[in-house]
Amino acid sequence: MRRSARDSEDSARKVNRRALFLGGAMTAMFAVLGARMRYLQVDQADEFKLLAEENRINIRLIPPTRGQIFDRNGRLIAGNEQNYRVVITREDAGDVEAVLRRLADVIPLTEPDIERVMTEAKRHSPFVPIIVADRMAWDDLSKVAINAPSLPGVTPEVGLSRAYPLDTDFAHVVGYVGPVSENDLAKIEDPDPLLKIPEFQIGKIGVETWMEGTLRGKAGTKRIEVNAYGRMMREIDRVEGDAGDDIRLTIDAEIQDFVQARLGAESAAAVAIDVITGDILAICSSPSFDPNLFVRGISFKDYAALTENDHRPLANKAVQGAYPPGSTFKMVTALAALEAGVITPETSVYCPGHYETGGRRFHCWKRGGHGMVSLSRSLSESCDVYYYDIAQRVGIDKIAEMGRRLGLGMRHDLPMSAITEGIMPDKAWKRQRYEQDWRIGDTINASIGQGYVLASPLQLAVMTARVASGRAVQPRLVRSVGDSELPVPEAPPLGVDGSLLRSVRQGMYAVINERRGTGHTNRIVDPALVMAGKSGTSQVRNISAAERARGVISNDQLPWNRRDHALFVGFAPFDAPRVAVAVVVEHGGGGSSVAGPIVRDVILRCLTPGPLPPLSAYPQSQRARIETLLTSLPLRKIEPEVTTRSRA
CATH class of the missing domain: 3.40.710.10 (DD-peptidase/beta-lactamase superfamily)
Known part of the structure; x- marks a missing residue:
């Protein structure tokens, strides 16, 4: 059945109206989107740039060099010695236990050592380095470096560690340092962020603890670029901290x-x-x-030998x-x-x-x-x-x-x-x-x-x-x-x-x-x-x-x-x-x-x-x-x- 000319004109008018309405709606939508995009990209550009930088850049603390302790004539009582050690990062290692067992073929590692590292790795974030071996000989450190391709996540490091050259002579006076414990943190109302660094050591008894604030020094900082998982990609810059003050005792x-x-x-x-x-x-x-x-x-x-001795050393x-x-x-x-x-x-x-x-x-x-x-x-x-x-x-x-x-x-x-x-x-x-x-x-x-x-x-x-x-x-x-x-x-x-x-x-x-x-x-x-x-x-x-x-x-x-x-x-x-x-x-x-x-x-x-x-x-x-x-x-x-x- 053929449509009349009148019907055809009415249909054409309806199509034109709908097209105009749809076109106007689309134009309005694009205008809103454009305005929003301008607001985000131009008006809020500085704020989002800052947020992006904060997500990309992390600031980490650099532990300061601990102050040394001397006798009245300048002889060293408590100092810092070079310390070779090996750390493992769970994120890079993948199968931590398998890597540790391969490492045990390179350097001496006991079963309790492996169990300790496994426990520590589970307690910390995957990108936090865990100490596997400390105070190593240079030869052992060299072996680790040579075998690095087969030991993913394992890194040899050189740092400082506390040492007491006169050991028993000053044990009761100077005391010793040790890793920060939960008990140590509980005693401090506003703990220094340094104390939360894994394996950071503080004084436990004697002069080492009573003059901790003087000996510890102030931390430095470094800015590092990290990925979405928090892994460090590169170091951007660093500001070294202040070493702790040296102390001279009255003792000869x-x-x-x-x-x-x-x-x-x-x-x-x-x-x-x-x-x-x-x-x-x-x-x-x-x-x-x-x-x-x-x-x-x-x-x-x-x-046990110390605590069970009736002379109470x-x-x-x-x-x-x-x-x-x-x-x-x-x-x-x-x-x-x-x-x-x-x-x-x-x-x-x-x-x-x-x-x-x-x-x-x-x-x-x-x-x-x-x-x-x-x-x-x-x-x-x-x-x-x-x-x-x-x-x-x-x-x-x-x-x-x-x-x-x-x-x-x-x-x-x-x-x-x-x-x-x-x-x-x-x-x-x-x-x-x-x-x-x-x-x-x-x-x-x-x-x-x-x-x-x-x-x-x-x-x-x-x-x-x-x-x-x-x-x-x-x-x-x-x-x-x-x-x-x-x-x-x-x-x-x-x-x-x-x-x-x-x-x-x-x-x-x-x-x-x-x-x-x-x-x-x-x-x-x-x-x-x-x-x-x-x-x-x-x-x-x-x-x-x-x-x-x-x-x-x-x-x-x-x-x-x-x-x-x-x-x-x-x-x-x-x-x-x-x-x-x-x-x-x-x-x-x-x-x-x-x-x-x-x-x-x-x-x-x-x-x-x-x-x-x-x-x-x-x-x-x-x-x-x-x-x-x-x-x-x-x-x-x-x-x-x-x-x-x-x-x-």
């Missing part, structure tokens, strides 16, 4: 080595301090350990150990009584061998007694009854106050770990600690450094330095930081009358230099180096009345851990004191026979040049024995002063 490495060797295998501690400046010349704890083991990753066997006995000071405390009681005016240096007390009060009998170490005893003789022969008597007259509060003035019962501020305050008890302390009243027997025990009184070797050295100088000497361990020498403030007067101090010092002189003195065998015969001191023997067990009646068991018949502690303190030269020394030998027995000879040797080593004390300073009758002892000491050859920082 040669004296430290001598003291550590002189303590030998004893469970003991020794501190030598400059009487004028407070500089610590040596501070040793024995037995010691090798801190390099912890840096490299200590084995279970080595760690990991403990720094010089500052952490708190011991009954025994008769070395008698100077405190004497000065308190002198200052209070309850005695004079000439006051005498009768010693029948015991002291009775409150229905109890307190014994003197000399069973038959000392007879009439003055201050000088009480110190020289270490009469206990003399101090029982005068302590009752002066009272514990004044004794405690004098003890604190001499440096006991307080924490000395040094960059070392777990420094003890010790205990300098008084009436208020016992009420607070035990909710009990102070008793007469407590005062008697405290008067001779027993009972509640506890002190560290560091505190005993400070006490001796203050008695010797008459000033409130403060111990110090750090001599300089970076290029800045730390000032040495003049110690203020102790506040004790000089004549009273001279009386006590005269008693300490008699201990060593009078024939009946308890330390006479430890005398120094060189007139320019004459020593004064005080012995101490502190009990670690109670002696029953029955044992005392049948005879006290001698130390050498007791198990080691039931024997008395041996203590000795001394200073020299007597007329112009320069060095004070304190030694504690755990369960060593007699203070004069065990600790006294060590104190004399340390004082002579501090005051004279050369690797060994001069034999001429010892009594003639002792020289052959002393020469044998000194020449058998395992002294190391200390490297000369290091004047440049290792940047390898």
